[in-house]
Amino acid sequence: LAKTTQPISMDSYEGQEVNITCSHNNIATNDYITWYQQFPSQGPRFIIQGYKTKVTNEVASLFIPADRKSSTLSLPRVSLSDTAVYYCLLDVDSSYKLIFGSGTRLLVRP
Amino acid sequence: AAGVIQSPRHLIKEKRETATLKCYPIPRHDTVYWYQQGPGQDPQFLISFYEKMQSDKGSIPDRFSAQQFSDYHSELNMSSLELGDSALYFCASSLGQGGNTIYFGEGSWLTVV
Numbered sequence: 001l002a003k004t005t006q007p008i009s010m011d012s013y014e015g016q017e018v019n020i021t022c023s024h025n026n027i028a029t030n031d032y033i034t035w036y037q038q039f040p041s042q043g044p045r046f047i048i049q050g051y052k053t054k055v056t057n058e059v060a061s062l063f064i065p066a067d068r069k070s071s072t073l074s075l076p077r078v079s080l081s082d083t084a085v086y087y088c089l090l091d092v093d094s095s096y097k098l099i100f101g102s103g104t105r106l107l108v109r110p
Numbered sequence: 111a112a113g114v115i116q117s118p119r120h121l122i123k124e125k126r127e128t129a130t131l132k133c134y135p136i137p138r139h140d141t142v143y144w145y146q147q148g149p150g151q152d153p154q155f156l157i158s159f160y161e162k163m164q165s166d167k168g169s170i171p172d173r174f175s176a177q178q179f180s181d182y183h184s185e186l187n188m189s190s191l192e193l194g195d196s197a198l199y200f201c202a203s204s205l206g207q208g209g210n211t212i213y214f215g216e217g218s219w220l221t222v223v
Contacts, residue, residue, distance in 0.1 A: 036214075041198065043217050044202075046212070046213060046214075096158040097155045097158050097168060
């Protein structure tokens, strides 16, 4: 299975835009890129999913370059409540599982 | 909107005992996944079911078994519990296979003493 690599941690301040980049050099043709957010002792929460180019929803944007070897989750104007672990995963459309790697621990400061 | 329901939310068992966790997927979802997350660790995939058949298997110990029933709910049975089984167990569900959004429940806390 293709592996993803993310920064271990990031710091930001309230109101700033945060961009978390995920590297997936061996992404396969039928892999989707999916991001989850997890608060302590809670289940991962779906944020956004994309296959190529750009996807935007009410909480985030996902930028995927043409070669799909990386992706960037963009969180506009973060607040303290965005402090969480963010996971980038490859969701294979013929697979029945998501494999979690080591996520990015985002700390938003006042 | 209805979410994935897990029960019990908290469970305390002694070593060598047996525990059963239940998962009720989102209505009309036919695929269920089980994950284990130890303290300070990332979620580890255990097993998944699609249309009541096991579809994929991860790092699930032989002491654990699971099944999906005709109403699509799933149960994770854990026997001969060990201290290291203490963890947060998540169930997730989706409609069909990968590429469709997978939604997670809030988890069941298992503490083995």
